[in-house]
Amino acid sequence: xxxEQDLGEADRMWRTYxxxxxxxxSHLQQHLQRECDxxxxxxxxxxxxxxxxxxxxxxxxxxxxxxxxxSRLSHQLTRMAQRGLVERVDTDxxxxxxxxxxxxxxxxxxxxxxxxxxxxxxxxxxxxGPERLAGxxxxxxxxxxxxDEHRExxxxx
Amino acid sequence: xxxEQDLGEADRMWRTYxxxxxxxxSHLQQHLQRECDxxxxxxxxxxxxxxxxxxxxxxxxxxxxxxxxxSRLSHQLTRMAQRGLVERVDTDxxxxxxxxxxxxxxxxxxxxxxxxxxxxxxxxxxxxGPERLAGxxxxxxxxxxxxDEHRExxxxx
DNA sequence: GTGCTCAGGTTGATGTATCAACCAGGCCAC
DNA sequence: GTGGCCTGGTTGATACATCAACCTGAGCAC
Numbered sequence: 001x002x003x004e005q006d007l008g009e010a011d012r013m014w015r016t017y018x019x020x021x022x023x024x025x026s027h028l029q030q031h032l033q034r035e036c037d038x039x040x041x042x043x044x045x046x047x048x049x050x051x052x053x054x055x056x057x058x059x060x061x062x063x064x065x066x067x068x069x070x071s072r073l074s075h076q077l078t079r080m081a082q083r084g085l086v087e088r089v090d091t092d093x094x095x096x097x098x099x100x101x102x103x104x105x106x107x108x109x110x111x112x113x114x115x116x117x118x119x120x121x122x123x124x125x126x127x128x129g130p131e132r133l134a135g136x137x138x139x140x141x142x143x144x145x146x147x148d149e150h151r152e153x154x155x156x157x
Numbered sequence: 158x159x160x161e162q163d164l165g166e167a168d169r170m171w172r173t174y175x176x177x178x179x180x181x182x183s184h185l186q187q188h189l190q191r192e193c194d195x196x197x198x199x200x201x202x203x204x205x206x207x208x209x210x211x212x213x214x215x216x217x218x219x220x221x222x223x224x225x226x227x228s229r230l231s232h233q234l235t236r237m238a239q240r241g242l243v244e245r246v247d248t249d250x251x252x253x254x255x256x257x258x259x260x261x262x263x264x265x266x267x268x269x270x271x272x273x274x275x276x277x278x279x280x281x282x283x284x285x286g287p288e289r290l291a292g293x294x295x296x297x298x299x300x301x302x303x304x305d306e307h308r309e310x311x312x313x314x
Numbered sequence: 315g316t317g318c319t320c321a322g323g324t325t326g327a328t329g330t331a332t333c334a335a336c337c338a339g340g341c342c343a344c
Numbered sequence: 345g346t347g348g349c350c351t352g353g354t355t356g357a358t359a360c361a362t363c364a365a366c367c368t369g370a371g372c373a374c
Contacts (some may be wrong), residue, residue, distance in 0.1 A: 010282045011274075013294035017281075020297035021178050023304050041330070049365055060352070074329060093338075095339050097354065119170070124174075127165045127303045128296055136296050137170035139285055140177035146284045147180050198360065217322070229361060231324055236359070243317095252322065252369050 024123060031119055036112040041076050043087065043116070046109035049086065049101045056089060056100035080105070165247045181280060192202050193269040195252055199242065200273070203266035206243065213257035215245060237262070 029040045038046070048065045049055060065072050077099055080086045085105035089098040101109075128136060189195045195203070205222045206212060220230050234256055237243045242262035246255040258266075285293060 010287070010290060011289055012279075013297075014277055014282060014299045015330095016294045016301070020301050020304075024300060025178070027304055027308070039330075063352090069332070070353060071204070071333075071355080075330080078354085086244050093340070097353085120171055121167075123303050123307060124300055125171060130167070132292070132296055133167060133170055133288070135292060137173045139289055139293050140170075140173045143181060143281055143284050144173070144177050146280050147177075147184055150280060151184070196359075220322090226362070227323060228363080229326080232360075235324085250370070255325085287374095 012152070026106055027077075027123070028116065028119060030118060032112060035115060036108060038108060042080060042102055043112060045073075045076060045080060045099075046085065046101065047113070049099065049105070050109055055106065057099050058091075058096055058098055060096060062099060184280070185273065185276060189269060189273060191285075192272060193265060195265060195269055199237060200266070200269060202233060202256075203258065203262055204240065204270070206256065206262070207270075211257075212263065213255050215248075215253055215255055218254065219256060246249055253277060 016122065025040075032038045032040060032043055036043075044066055045062060048062050049057065051065070052061075059070075059077070063070055066073065068076075077086060077088065085108060086099050086101055087102055089100050091098055102129060125133060159183070164237065186197045189197060189200055193200075201223055202219060205219050208222070209218075216227075216230065220227055223230065225233075234243060234245065238245060241259055244255050244259055246257050248255055282290060290314060
């Protein structure tokens with residue numbers, strides 16, 4: 001096929017990606033922590049909760065949206081409840097309680113999202129510009145698909 | 158409000174990237190853990206140590222290479238020493254001990270690196286192909302540069 | 315020599331991630 | 345109804361990340 005290239009070159013590019021992902025992630029995380037007193041985990045849960053207009057949804061729905069393990073989510077909700085960002089609400093089927101955004105939680109995410117979005121634009125979206133961004137996202141989508149296929153193969157063994 | 162519902166095209170692409178980064182990272186990490194009984198942190202430290210031919214280097218040098226906080230590294234080395242992957246070695250200046258790869262640590266990383274590399278190729282490098290990989294890496298480099306500039310501005314405030 | 319300084323290393327506390335074990339309560343068979 | 349089952353949630357233990365406080369010992373002033 002002839003499109004293999006120097007291994008060292010590809011390896012260097014892989015490292016560039018790893019570096020970028022690490023730095024970008026920690027930069028965004030530090031910003032959230034410093035400016036809004038939210039961890040990345042807090043942010044993710046809060047964002048999911050705002051996607052319900054009732055500011056409340058079953059735990060399982062949050063788990064599905066975040067794709068987190070149930071125990072991770074449970075621990076996280078416990079900590080967030082202690083800090084007053086969310087609260088657990090019993091439903092008619094008492095096996096499956098809801099989680100509700102408190103006013104404090106709403107205020108926090110309402111402040112955090114615009115700042116976070118602005119930073120994402122400044123550091124990523126605007127840096128690439130629309131064309132390269134589209135190519136980048138397509139590449140990400142392809143890698144995601146490869147991952148899914150790989151996982152499928154693993155499971156079927 | 159409106160930021161919840163109104164995700165633009167660019168924001169969806171950002172989310173695609175986030176998804177990809179999350180899944181790819183955790184997939185690689187799980188592979189290392191399952192197949193080689195190494196965490197990502199273990200792997201990183203061991204790789205750095207193999208870059209010294211004596212399989213031994215000052216703690217500060219590992220810290221510089223990994224760009225980790227000194228305390229993070231210290232904790233990590235303690236855990237790795239307990240598991241017999243590395244050992245601390247006193248030098249002539251007893252303030253600055255060395256870290257040395259044990260035989261067990263060497264065996265672990267010697268098994269892990271080829272498998273890890275293979276996976277990186279299968280899931281990332283070969284998926285993109287050389288051209289798109291180069292574009293991708295260039296984009297990453299640009300984002301890294303933007304990050305550096307941003308950090309500079311932050312510090313000079 | 316004696317004592318100060320201080321960079322680098324360790325330790326402790328807290329928050330987070332993951333796995334395994336456990337619990338709880340609605341569902342179904344009977 | 346009663347008892348077992350099954351699914352989803354919680355809890356506990358351990359590993360990792362981060363911050364702050366502390367320690368240590370070589371280098372230096374004197």
